[in-house]
Amino acid sequence: MVIRVQRRVPCSLWLAGFFIALLPGAVLGQTAADADNDGLTDTEELERYHTDPNAADTDGDGFNDGQEAAGGYSPRHGGKAMLLTVDSDNDRLNDGWELLLQTDLNDADTDGDGFLDGTEVAAGYDPAVPGRVKRDKRIDVSLEQQELTYSFGGMVLETFPISGGLPNTPTPHGDFTVQAKVPVKHYGGAGFDYPNTKWNLQFTTVRGLRYYIHGAYWHNDFGRPKSHGCVNVSYDRMERLYWFAQLGTRVAIQ
Numbered sequence: 001m002v003i004r005v006q007r008r009v010p011c012s013l014w015l016a017g018f019f020i021a022l023l024p025g026a027v028l029g030q031t032a033a034d035a036d037n038d039g040l041t042d043t044e045e046l047e048r049y050h051t052d053p054n055a056a057d058t059d060g061d062g063f064n065d066g067q068e069a070a071g072g073y074s075p076r077h078g079g080k081a082m083l084l085t086v087d088s089d090n091d092r093l094n095d096g097w098e099l100l101l102q103t104d105l106n107d108a109d110t111d112g113d114g115f116l117d118g119t120e121v122a123a124g125y126d127p128a129v130p131g132r133v134k135r136d137k138r139i140d141v142s143l144e145q146q147e148l149t150y151s152f153g154g155m156v157l158e159t160f161p162i163s164g165g166l167p168n169t170p171t172p173h174g175d176f177t178v179q180a181k182v183p184v185k186h187y188g189g190a191g192f193d194y195p196n197t198k199w200n201l202q203f204t205t206v207r208g209l210r211y212y213i214h215g216a217y218w219h220n221d222f223g224r225p226k227s228h229g230c231v232n233v234s235y236d237r238m239e240r241l242y243w244f245a246q247l248g249t250r251v252a253i254q
């Protein structure tokens with residue numbers, strides 16, 4: 001019986017089995033064990049998500065931990081709390097970005113250098129390496145795709161649809177930087193009036209007109225050109241991008 005099964009195993013699987021046999025049993029056990037069968041390994045639960053490895057639904061909201069994590073929901077905070085909108089350790093860095101940047105979502109100062117994880121990211125320093133180790137921030141806008149991506153140290157934090165300029169009021173192309181952060185602005189012109197517009201990142205001035213990436217509360221048509229030349233972002237996303245961006249952060253618009 002055993003011999004028959006072995007004969008059916010392809011050569012590549014034989015080799016894989018050989019190398020797996022060389023691994024210490026403890027390592028195999030750690031990486032594979034999922035005691036509560038919720039889709040997250042015990043190690044992921046203990047070291048990354050800080051969920052209960054023996055309870056499939058740590059926050060008791062009816063969805064198991066693995067389902068929630070895969071869908072971008074927090075397995076710790078119940079209901080429809082998203083990983084991007086909760087901050088388990090109150091260090092100003094949301095749980096979603098902590099997982100991406102491999103910091104500890106339950107330790108406010110992962111690298112133990114005296115600065116909160118969120119403070120380090122806001123200032124452009126690596127929160128996982130002690131001291132002042134700089135990481136590159138950049139914002140990329142594709143007008144063709146009507147999409148914005150921003151990254152920290154090469155790690156993409158978010159990608160989402162935007163609304164750039166309409167054909168008669170195009171968004172400038174080029175390599176820019178964040179020149180000013182303006183919390184609230186009043187946009188107005190012929191046929192439009194948008195007071196109290198939040199989270200405005202100025203990136204260039206052309207013929208006396210200042211151009212911004214900013215929140216837009218007056219439409220939900222992201223993914224299609226809509227603006228008078230600025231880059232419109234939905235409010236729920238713009239607050240995080242505004243927090244992330246610093247004066248001098250690169251803005252590439254193509």
Ligand SMILES: [Ca+2]
Binds near residue numbers: 039
């Ligand atoms: Ca588990």
Ligand SMILES: [Ca+2]
Binds near residue numbers: 064
């Ligand atoms: Ca749950």
Ligand SMILES: [Ca+2]
Binds near residue numbers: 089
């Ligand atoms: Ca945090």
Ligand SMILES: [Ca+2]
Binds near residue numbers: 117127
């Ligand atoms: Ca730190």
